[in-house]
Amino acid sequence: MLKHWWKALGALLVLYGIIYxxxxxVPRLGILNETIRNxxxxxxxxxxxxxxxVISVYYAIxxxxxxxxxxxxxxxxxIKTGLYFGCLGMLTGMLWARSTWGAFWSNDPKQVMTLLSxxxxxxxxxxxxxxxxxxxxxxxxAVFNVFAFALMIPLIWILPRLTESLHPGTGGDNPAFGKxxxxxxxxxxxxxxxxxxxxxxxxxxxxxxxxxxxKKQDLL
Amino acid sequence: MKLPVFFSTLFMLLSQAVTLSAQETxxxxxxxxxxxxxxxxxxxxxxxxIIFVGLIIYMIRLERKIKQLEQKDFRN
Numbered sequence: 001m002l003k004h005w006w007k008a009l010g011a012l013l014v015l016y017g018i019i020y021x022x023x024x025x026v027p028r029l030g031i032l033n034e035t036i037r038n039x040x041x042x043x044x045x046x047x048x049x050x051x052x053x054v055i056s057v058y059y060a061i062x063x064x065x066x067x068x069x070x071x072x073x074x075x076x077x078x079i080k081t082g083l084y085f086g087c088l089g090m091l092t093g094m095l096w097a098r099s100t101w102g103a104f105w106s107n108d109p110k111q112v113m114t115l116l117s118x119x120x121x122x123x124x125x126x127x128x129x130x131x132x133x134x135x136x137x138x139x140x141x142a143v144f145n146v147f148a149f150a151l152m153i154p155l156i157w158i159l160p161r162l163t164e165s166l167h168p169g170t171g172g173d174n175p176a177f178g179k180x181x182x183x184x185x186x187x188x189x190x191x192x193x194x195x196x197x198x199x200x201x202x203x204x205x206x207x208x209x210x211x212x213x214x215k216k217q218d219l220l
Numbered sequence: 221m222k223l224p225v226f227f228s229t230l231f232m233l234l235s236q237a238v239t240l241s242a243q244e245t246x247x248x249x250x251x252x253x254x255x256x257x258x259x260x261x262x263x264x265x266x267x268x269x270i271i272f273v274g275l276i277i278y279m280i281r282l283e284r285k286i287k288q289l290e291q292k293d294f295r296n
Binding site (some may be wrong): 011014015018019022023025028029033034172201202205208209211212215216218 | 249250251252255256260262264265268269272273274276279286288289290294
């Protein structure tokens with residue numbers, strides 16, 4: 001029970017976001033109105049995706065260093081879980097954009113570059129399915145992972161912040177912590193941590209089932 | 221000469237204060253004014269809580285099943 005504390009913490013923090021995020025009174029902001037509450041749900045999807053991708057690239061490097069298939073499983077399943085969160089972030093973002101920016105898609109730099117980054121990671125998943133040899137698959141996807149990550153840094157973290165964007169956080173600001181009203185960010189930060197923990201929990205379930213699958217086929 | 225200067229600065233300060241307070245109240249942002257009034261938002265919160273707790277229970281059960289499979293030896 002003791003080693004599961006972080007899962008309980010994650011669930012409780014997300015629950016706090018659901019309950020308090022709706023029950024609190026939010027600052028009156030033009031255009032956004034009540035939809036500012038989406039910040040407790042839409043933004044943590046991207047945080048979770050990013051954290052999962054960061055851990056994934058760590059295990060990719062570990063695979064290249066140690067040649068242990070277990071690292072390949074961890075790395076690949078973290079990307080799959082991260083992509084789930086990315087899809088949720090994209091869908092919720094498009095819905096939110098429809099009501100605030102007037103269209104599901106307005107070619108905002110952050111929209112375009114995040115989509116590009118996600119497509120690179122989708123290519124990773126497709127690439128993996130096309131290679132049958134386990135060692136080869138693990139090595140190629142680990143290298144691909146490192147390159148995908150190296151591309152994600154400018155695509156999500158740097159370039160959208162330097163250009164004009166509909167998203168908050170242009171001109172070198174950190175979008176999540178820079179201009180957010182303090183009464184929002186004090187709720188947002190723990191909720192974001194909660195979602196990240198939930199993402200890690202879900203990723204461990206994926207990893208463990210994949211390991212069982214490998215063991216059942218005598219591959220590990 | 222001193223009195224007009226005093227009054228003009230006073231006027232400037234006052235006019236500034238007036239414009240500042242006008243800026244504070246002027247743009248009326250549309251919000252769900254009766255958000256808590258009829259108590260129905262709490263029903264939405266309750267529904268979302270039930271669904272989320274249900275999903276968590278599902279994940280815990282799934283994790284237990286995975287643990288059972290992990291303890292099984294597939295090599296025989």
